[in-house]
Amino acid sequence: MAKAVVRIGLVALGLVWGAFAAQAAQADEVKRYVVEGSQAAERSACVEPTERMRRMHMEFIQHQRIATVHEGIRDTQYSLTGCVDCHISYDANRNPRPINQPDQFCGACHRYAAVDLNCFDCHASVPNRPAADAEAAHRAAGVTGAPHGGGH
Known part of the structure; x- marks a missing residue:
């Protein structure tokens, strides 16, 4: 009987510890990829829900490229x-x-996932305009969504 109580207590302790570890890992994950000082850090959502963006961002970017380059959309x-x-x-x-960069949004996630990040071999890794212009463009796009600049 005493062994069963100890076993149940250890299982309960393990479940509590597991839940705490998962919550801490999730908090670290958010902190790791949304960089302080970015406009994204001030938002509650991207152009799609976070999990969908993490899973499908490459498909979205490729679809955008095809629509822009091949179809002129x-x-x-x-x-x-x-x-x-x-x-x-x-x-x-x-x-x-x-x-x-390894400590910035794209660089940190791609480093964590061990995925080659070659987008910026051709594309600009910083806005093509001064910070004040980028912030003004963002405000003009509206506070509820991410800025939708041109390009592909």
């Missing part, structure tokens, strides 16, 4: 420029930090 909901504008962070002098 410039719907910018999933544009790479919009992603950079929202997820970019700035240093103390308000200079944008390249989004593909």
Whole structure:
């Protein structure tokens, strides 16, 4: 009987510890990928729910590329420029930090997932305009969603 009580107590303790560890890991994950000082850090959602973006962002970007380059359609909901504008962070002098650096949004996630990040071999890893212009464009797009800059 005493062994059963101890066993139940250990199982309960394990479940509590597991729940705590999962919650701590989830908090670390959010902190790891949403970089402080970016517009994304101030938002509750991206252009799609977070889990959907994590799972399907490459498909969204590829679809955007096909629509833009091959079909001439410039719907910018999933544009790479919009992603950079929202997820970019700035240093103390308000200079944008390249989004593909290991401690920045794209760089941190791709490093964690051990996936090659070659988008920025061709595409700009910082906004193509000064920070003040990027922030003004974001405000013009509305506070409830991510900025939808041009590009593919």
